[in-house]
Amino acid sequence: MFKSFRIKLFIVFLITTLFVSGVSIYFVYLIALNSQLIGLKKTVVGIASTTVLMIEPEEFRQIDPDNPVLSESFIKINNLLHDVLINNPDIRFAYTLIGTKDPNICKFVADANYFGRTVMSEEDIKDINYYVHNIPELREKIAFSQPVATKSLYKDKWGVQISGYAPIKDKVGNTLGVVCIDLSAEKIASFQKYVTIWTVVIFILDLIISLILSIIISSKVSLPILKIIEHTKVISEGNFKSKIEIQTKDEIKELADAVNQMIDKLDYMFLDLTKTQSELKLTNLDAINRLALASEYKDDATYQHLNRVTAFSRVIAEAYGLPEEDVSIIELVSPLHDLGKIGIPDNILLKPGRLTDEEYEVIKDHPIIGYNILKESLSPYLKKAAIICLTHHEYFDGTGYPYGTKGEDIHIYGRIVALADVFDALTSKRPYKEPMSLEETVEIIKKKRGIQFDPKVVDAFLSCLDEIKKYKKFYEDNPVKVKREMENEMVDRVVEE
Ligand SMILES: [Fe+2]
Ligand SMILES: [Fe+2]
Incomplete structure (x- = not known):
């Protein structure tokens, strides 16, 4: 009641x-x-x-x-x-x-x-x-x-x-x-x-005094308990630094002390849990990096390609306006986009010259190979990586591979990584070709707006072109150092999250 x-x-x-x-x-x-x-x-x-x-x-x-x-x-x-x-x-x-x-x-x-x-x-x-x-x-x-x-x-x-x-x-x-x-x-x-009149008067006075005393005493007794309740609400919101200060020396004080001890223990356990979570994230990240390493193990030039695609994908995803969580996922798993290449025979994958049509058809299997490797992973990150593997060669107009998926049916992760991937491929030196100039590459991308690439992703790419150029230059100037710095930076960011 x-x-x-x-x-x-x-x-x-x-x-x-x-x-x-x-x-x-x-x-x-x-x-x-x-x-x-x-x-x-x-x-x-x-x-x-x-x-x-x-x-x-x-x-x-x-x-x-x-x-x-x-x-x-x-x-x-x-x-x-x-x-x-x-x-x-x-x-x-x-x-x-x-x-x-x-x-x-x-x-x-x-x-x-x-x-x-x-x-x-x-x-x-x-x-x-x-x-x-x-x-x-x-x-x-x-x-x-x-x-x-x-x-x-x-x-x-x-x-x-x-x-x-x-x-x-x-x-x-x-x-x-x-x-x-x-x-x-x-x-x-x-x-x-x-006597009767005075008894009634005294009883009325007694009623008033009792009311006042009841208000004062109930407030005084309930105040520390309300304080404890307020604090437990603060604790439930995850603030384990807040301590209850009670001035009395009775059982309520003992209760407050017990709650404070509980908060200390919770704080310790929470720190421990955070540490464990960070370690788990690091382990995840390490597993992803190791997988990426495996995918490019045979060819260091490809390794540099993965690092650049990672950086470009992040910048484009930010410019596109994806939530920070998605931006981080793209950054984390985009190095795995070509994971399927580990299933491509070396004589085709590492062929110095131009590929024949048959060889190119074999290469076109790598999205499905990558997808099949990752699709049933227990890691939510690797599941996202599977999507990127599968979709990064699809075209916005449906003429890409492996399935010819169209428009926004292609996952946004795939649409973004596709552009970053092509941009890097065109502007990089390969055994069979010289790098294309930036201006030329941008023109090609503009021409393929709405054909190969999502128009909105192209717009995002163009809006952050200066930043992309900066990253490109960093990688060209100091490829190994940049690689390490990028990795460390990524680890720090994941741990902070
Ligand atoms: Fe690829
Ligand atoms: Fe690629």
């Missing part, structure tokens, strides 16, 4: 503090209320019990509740109750009751309020029944066996009061009636009101 750790913490803390403080406040409230109530109960029961002691049971027995004529006993007991009433201003009513067959009805047999009246009026007679259904102490006859007070304060038309009862018993212990004292409880009622 609540996903945030901070919100969960906030809710748990708030509920706990509110529960603990709420229960405490409630108990203090009850104690405050009951301390005064208990005192008042004792007082009212004491007055009722004392009054009972002043009443002669035999005199009480002589009063006939059904007879409205006032008897001496009635007047005597009424006087006595009146004395009790006027001696304590808090007493509202002092009277005696007897039970009837109906548990809800008791009957008045004496009442201080009748004092001074010699004859009971008809209204008095009507009022002689006292309906006690809402006073359990009388209804259940508890007050007829022992002194007792009402459980709590109650409110009637005369205000808030508490009642105390004490049984009037004869010599053998039979209950004749009950003395009842109604004591005003206005003071304690207003005190209870005061």
Whole structure:
């Protein structure tokens, strides 16, 4: 429901503090209320019990509740109750009751309020029944066996009061009636009101303080954990140099330290992995170079051809706008474009003069031979090299070999290497021919735009002609040195990637 750790913490803390403080406040409230109530109960029961002691049971027995004529006993007991009433201003009513067959009805047999009246009026007679259904102490006859007070304060038309009862018993212990004292409880009622209002105010303050404390504490406790979470996100993005700084000295600090140790180990493992990957790339590169070496082993002039084709292919691929990844792949595997020549017999491959048509047909097998050697390689680089082997003699108009593939059906790697290959072949000295001039070569390439070569690749080639010339000159001036430098540069670049 609540996903945030901070919100969960906030809710748990708030509920706990509110529960603990709420229960405490409630108990203090009850104690405050009951301390005064208990005192008042004792007082009212004491007055009722004392009054009972002043009443002669035999005199009480002589009063006939059904007879409205006032008897001496009635007047005597009424006087006595009146004395009790006027001696304590808090007493509202002092009277005696007897039970009837109906548990809800008791009957008045004496009442201080009748004092001074010699004859009971008809209204008095009507009022002689006292309906006690809402006073359990009388209804259940508890007050007829022992002194007792009402459980709590109650409110009637005369205000808030508490009642105390004490049984009037004869010599053998039979209950004749009950003395009842109604004591005003206005003071304690207003005190209870005061305590209730203040309890509510204190609880509201407690709620506000708990809320503030919950916010502060949940923030303080969750902050280091959120910090750890943030850092783990940074780590998952590959930043193993980031360390978690926690100021506390508790379990969260231990967790942060453990995470930091984990980051160190990950960093170490990542470095190790990077090193292994670099070694793997180097091994790949070495394997490619060795294969290229094998393909040109018989003829060093061809070896120089491979280096130049590699450099030109890269420059043209960049000018063409291929992504850097493709540019690197072309650079890496273009030296293998003539790998298939290892399957061509030496008497044809190394023939110093011009080839016969039959011999040329044999030479034309080298794209498929190279492709077959590499096509099932597990190395993704050699698989790309296979494509270059197969396609570098295809023509854009479909008149090339081995399959006469057309236009953009020829892989872009093949289209680029094809141009680099022809450019180098035309501008290089071969046993059977002198090198063609750059200007002448460029003219031929322009003429074959859209025929032999992809027009877009020709445009790219023309746009980077100056750079191609620079490379060509480098190789001519210092073929061996350039070869080594090129190789080293290529290794560095692959390792960086
Ligand atoms: Fe070739
Ligand atoms: Fe070639």
